[in-house]
Amino acid sequence: MVLPRAAKTQRRTRIQEEKEERILEAALEVFSAHGFRGSTIDQIAEVAGMSKPNLLYYFRTKEAMHRALIDRVLDTWLDPLRELDSEGNPVAEIRSYIRRKLELARDFPRESRLFANEILQGAPHIEDELKGPLKQLVDEKAEVIRAWAKAGKIAKCDPYHLIFAIWSTTQHYADFDVQVRAVLGQEHAGEGRFDDAARFLERLFVDGLQVRE
């Protein structure tokens, strides 16, 4: 039989799990570096150390690979925001949200670039995720922030734009890494830039959120 393609069987075999894992790892490497259109199945196959038809045995199309990858990575990507705790100390919560996001940018830049590529080009494959789960989560957390402001625990500010500002400043160090490196030059080539960024951003946001008068 030729068809099953890991769908008909109830239980996934050991080989299926291993190979799908290897493929998605390779797909992350390639898609995050060149975008969907700029990536080829051959490139992914080479990184995975498998033949092209073999990849297509596990994922019927290039789109299916991309989709599976996005589904897998999206949850992890949103975890830091989910952890924002309405019961905690507001300023401390936001500070550690920034730190977690920056750690993600440092440790998982490929995941960040995967989404950046996608959104930059109009989010043709993840529009539903943006308008559904993402919006829902942001709405919920924006309400938490708004409540903090109302209670006088942080300065009044637009919670949506605060979240955008935290996203953009932290992800910048993953998505625009080559620019950051180019501007900072050789002397800051190490990972120290993330510590500098953390210090700067925590100060910027924490001072900006302090209640005035």
Next chain:
Amino acid sequence: MVLPRAAKTQRRTRIQEEKEERILEAALEVFSAHGFRGSTIDQIAEVAGMSKPNLLYYFRTKEAMHRALIDRVLDTWLDPLRELDSEGNPVAEIRSYIRRKLELARDFPRESRLFANEILQGAPHIEDELKGPLKQLVDEKAEVIRAWAKAGKIAKCDPYHLIFAIWSTTQHYADFDVQVRAVLGQEHAGEGRFDDAARFLERLFVDGLQVRE
């Protein structure tokens, strides 16, 4: 004769100027939406309303189009930073820098995305510009900011990361527009989000830069 290709002649004809203009406008539309690799000459030709060989009469290769486009847009893109005046009032200067960058993101989102696409994928075509003119300009302006901090006119902070933060927060509204729209939802679909962003960002940075104690 078949060859000239707008190079042999000393003076560019009216037709040459018009057509090159049309092509670069179309190229901006397409490259900014799909990235270099994701764009095809046919797409650009269709947007420009010209035939593919006709484009290639004015620009020998796809790369030449891209290169001409980047050269043309880069200067405009860096103008706001150039205008940062060491003689002016520090806080006012930074505030108006933010405002100008945000206006650029609102009025020229395609130009922003053009660079974002390029940098995100490792800046294969503009590495020299990043390490040369861009770094030079940023170094110069970082020194201005550092001097302001040293003179006690603004809070001490890492000037490079301050510039990165301003870049990322403002360009976010151009580069990740679909995400911003998706999260804000229908109700904020108009251009009002740029005014909200301006209010938020000016407050964030200005408060964050106020000298403490």
Next chain:
DNA sequence: TGATAATTTGACCGGTTGGTAAACATTACA
């Protein structure tokens, strides 16, 4: 107006790319 240069186009080419078909190899399991 006529000749020359500039511009435009349709037909085409070779390489790449996503994807398929079918033969072959390996694994799981009764």
Next chain:
DNA sequence: TGTAATGTTTACCAACCGGTCAAATTATCA
């Protein structure tokens, strides 16, 4: 062990894509 299901590979195809060429059309100007 035998056999059916699963996994892998070779050869291949059709569409696409960057770019060329030569012929045809249009603009320029003496």
